[in-house]
Amino acid sequence: MPITLADKLVVAISSRALFDFEEENRLFERSDAATYLQLQRERLEVPAQRGIAFSLVQKLLAFNTPQMQRVEVVILSRNDPVSGLRVFHSAEAAGIALQRGVFTQGRPPFGYLRPLGAHLFLSANADDVTEALGLGYPAAHVYTDSVQASLAHPNELRIAFDGDAVLFSDEAERIYQAEGLEAFQRHETDRHGQPLPDGPFKPLLAALHRLQQIADAVPGMRIRTALVTARSAPAHKRAIQTLMSWDIAVDEAMFLGGLSKGPFLKEFEPDFFFDDQTGHVHNAAQHVPAGHVRSGFASAMVETTATIRKHQDQG
Template sequence: MSVFPDDKLVVAISSRALFNFEEENRIFESGDPQAYMALQLQRMDQPARPGIAFSLIKKLLAFNDTTTQRVEVVILSRNDPVSGMRIFRSGNASGIKLERGVFTQGRSPFRYLHPLRANLFLSVNAEDVREALAAGYPAARVLTESALAGENYPNEVRIAFDGDAVLFSDEAEQVFQQGGLDAFQLHETHKALQPLPEGPFKPLLEALHRLQASGTPAMKIRTALVTARSAPAHERAIRTLMHWKIHVDEAMFLGGLPKGEFLREFEPDFFFDDQTRYVDQAAQHVPAGHVAAGIKNVKKAA
């Protein structure tokens, strides 16, 4: 059993983000947890179908080999320990190596991200994601209605990120909300040479960069920045990545165009965005998650 070295990528994920437990969850949401546990026990030897984040997790685990464990996946779930047995069995049947799990039986599990040293938390529970983000962890609410990942790139982990409030802070978005497009463009032009402050997902991008550098020829990482920014505001985003000494493989400055069709062409295993309208667009084509960070989400929560 391995421990977590400093350079290991650790993904904490809920059971419903990794596997399709929607039928079982409907019974739980009906207010009958005992019936839910009985059904999970009844289906103990029936492997669950892949969930929305399954492709991402399976590809990340392909960076491990017999000599080096570069990625660890930990189940972090509000499930009960009985249901946890089925989750581990489903992982084994699907070729997903799971060694660790924390099951809190209805309580929020986000506080365990610290001892797990998690680089990413994926969950279907919006409250857990907000708490994780507030504690400083990259986290996203997985949309279970998303399309599953495509199969055209079996040897690439493909991840797409929005810029402001995801990779970068929402400083520029605040200017846009207060002063409109002209104020935003002027602000970004004047500050083109000044790097943007980091956003909640910068640590994950750094971890992926380290994983790529120490990885295996059998699996590569391909990243994309997919942002509503357009020229001239694109320059500050590019210069910020250069300042961080991190590159992305593709950059799309869409100037407000719908992101879904562009993501359909990129075919990511997962896409992260802070705005629900873009996440909803993306979910029609690719696995998508909502990052509840920045001023847009503060307003929604108020």
Template sequence: MPVTLDDRLVVAISSRALFDFEEENRLFESSDDRAYMRVQLDRVEQPAPPGVAFSLVRKLLAFNPPAGQEFADRPVVEVVILSRNDPVSGLRVFRSAKHYGLPIERGVFTRGASPWRYLKPLKAQLFLSTHEADVRSALEAGVPAARVLPHAARASGAHPDEVRIAFDGDAVLFSDEAEQVFQRGGLQAFQTHERDRAATPLAAGPFKPLLQALQRLQSAGAAAQRDGRPAMRLRTALVTARSAPAHERAIRTLMDWRIEVDEALFLGGLDKGAFLAEFEPDFFFDDQTRHVENAAPHVPAGHVAAGIAGG
């Protein structure tokens, strides 16, 4: 029977999003790739420090049955390295993953070329990278993707058995239809538009497929618990600048999709960073740079270059 990833949540991630290669990357940017390759090869036995998305990846992989246990041959999450690194530098990436106990087996290393084109054969449902052009190309191809901020805070260790993910609404989970109204007519026009259409579901944004996949993953975790197996939990939050009366359309849209979120924060334009610090997500996705930069000192964050405000 041919090998397939069809029944898994596939996360593609760049080496700089998973591990902290910022020191090595400065050498690459100031010199050439051969100097970078030499350094990575010299450090091949030295595990790279965890990067911004490390906690998210580690916890998602923990949804898989442990090796040697029943159903271990049926993983529900697959993480693939998709990197502009060269194959030699890829040695250190895999060694580092092994050091931290991350069961990552697949990788694509393109030595400077854009790797996003491999997302389609991988059937990836999330792509995390520090390279903006690759993220934009992935989003245009219909793959949920975010540019990871390498300087963002690392995730809290307070919830070891729970994956926590926070999403902005407009242009992330939902289309940017309402954001376009706001940009054209201001807050009052936006509120009126959303109040009048409260019962009309918003169109899907780029991250709806990921939220759906996460809900399936949550169901798999619940089934594992019922079978008496240790299982990870998933907790999601909608963190949006919307406020009443525009909140109703967002909630009703999720209800129409039959998707549940655990928390919804309607902040009415307040800075999101302090609220995200309390939620303690393993990752936060937003389309507006100012919100991502505001969140980055507190939590791992990524920019979704989509919609009128984020593109």
């Protein structure tokens, strides 16, 4: 029978998200491809240091056993194939079992998410993330200046999610942005029994939930998930009702009512946090590994504002 990844949780990740290639990337940005390639050739046998998403990948792969491969991690990178040799060497040195990789030498790689059937795409390239989300894949722009994950929970994979525009659609967020907090609270209270439409990261949460159900088969490894949202009572009801309608539970839920998320995430100590608003991601990145989900109304507003400012500066 042909080999398939259909029965696995599939994570596609760029080389800069998994390993620290920031020095090499700075050289690439200020010089040319030939100079960058020469440096990578010189460092082929030098393992790269851990990147921001390393802990997430390491713990996901820990759910694999010789009897059952439950998770597949695939490098999906704009790097050239020669640089790909260093990526695989770095993974081997770090004890990360990578078997597959796609290296496109500058060409956008997100199209390969479809044949991979990816449940998650992590990249340090913001444009690739936007394109992947547009194709319907959970994706996040990894903030490479985030702090590294805590080492306090070696046998527990911890992942935290924002709600609106991440796990759920941005339906409610649009009401808040257009009409204010009072209208948002009224809208959510009136619809507390009506599940929110799916957001881009529902498929990942569902895949993690399935993995969580069989975690007992992997001695010593557990999954802990958290919903970390700016919602507060009474708008919390609709979020919980939505999760119940999906038959998916999270281990912790934080309804912060506008409080800064960073200190709460610092206490939870996730291996990764996903949020659609850059302000929350920047704040979180000071405490935990974080990524920007470039979807929804709030992200579109930020990108539009940035584009206007860019054109004004150029004018």
